[in-house]
Amino acid sequence: MIDDLRSLVGSGPAGFSDLLRQVGHGPPGLPDVPMVATSEATTILAVRFDRGVVVVGDRQATEGYSVAHRRIRKVFAADAHAAVAISGTAGVATEMVRLFQTELEHYEKIEGVRLSLEGKASYLARMVRNQLPMAMQGLVVVPLFAGYDESVGEGRLFSYDVVGGRYEELDVTASGSGGREARSVLRAGWVPSIDRQGALELAMRALVSAGEQDVATAGPDLRRGIMPLVVVVDADGYREVPDEDVVVLAARVLEGAP
């Protein structure tokens, strides 16, 4: 660690990642060998409603054809007013989220104001872009970003691609191996007047469908009591829906499922 702060005093690096590089803890170089491509075995999705956004992620991590973890977390609080969900290589993705969270808080403390939602979304795009060399070797990370934009008073939604392209979505989005199935359910069910409860039910319906269609996605597991992670971001900020409420939601959706 640095003990004399003089190297940290002054204009210095602009952001936290630059700071990490300066002290020699930047991302490691890659071995120059082709790696086995890993797929984005997961389903994460988000639904925009009249005053906010619902984000849902399943809990399963796979290793090839076997289940690696049953309770992994794929949706995180980026800060108090934004959520980030991840698909792709778990280790790389969770580390990216940790760095993203630190970066947002670092900016807020240094500048005294929070980064705008637009700013956060662009920053995440740059992080994915910087990841490209690793992505070329198969260590893909594709996030999904949702937050409450305090300047306009509504929820906003961003999807990304593997090269860091950032696309704002006005209704719904989904990503991961179950994303295609989830998207078709979301698109069919979404209406502009959808409210919070409607968005929660639609999101759960999409996840249940994805879980039935995609082997790498686990729907609500009522037997083990493992529920998808359901997050609401609105004017009150980021909050996770408690498991007991998700169980009720999941049971209702499963009852109506064919």
Next chain:
Amino acid sequence: MSIPFYVSPEQLVKDRAEFARKGIARGRAIVALGYADGILILAENTSTTLYKIGEIYDRVAFAGVGRYNEFESLRVAGVRHADLKGYMYGRDDVTAKSLANAFGQTLGNVFTHEVKPYEVELLIAELGAIPDEDRLYKVLYDGTIGEERGLAAIGGAADQLRDALRSAPGPDRSLDDALEAAKAAFASVEGRTVEGWEAAVLERNGRRRAFRRIEA
């Protein structure tokens, strides 16, 4: 041939200390005091954007008096130090003690090696799980570090402020009482109406980030 002039180390340190002290004495004081659910930090500040008090980490706050540009650059360095440490190790590993040591070392080095010492005094506060674990550190312009219990003040009238607050109700007071006592102490020490306040608390409320700015 030029004659190399000689200044004794005693004289050198004395001159520098006097210079720094003069600068700091002009600065308005800042006081930190514990209350039942946290630590209150109160400063006299007419600006609503140029803060003297700031958040360093989850449970650590910073306050500085003296030259704004100098303590602000130290605050930023402190945030960088804390974020690096918390990211590389764990969030609980960031402590006020290690920060105070880093600030002390920095100020000490600047004091002896640079042309001009920093004209600042710093206060580092850390919120514990219980009031007994609260920590308050004062770092002076020459790098001297001191630990205080329950009450600390920095800046021009620091000692008078501390004396005025000694008799105030104990650490199990409410936030309102603490704020009231601190404002009264300022008024009695300065002997005039205070033009503007800047206040912040580290709050024991179960949230990860304990720092919050409040209206005073």
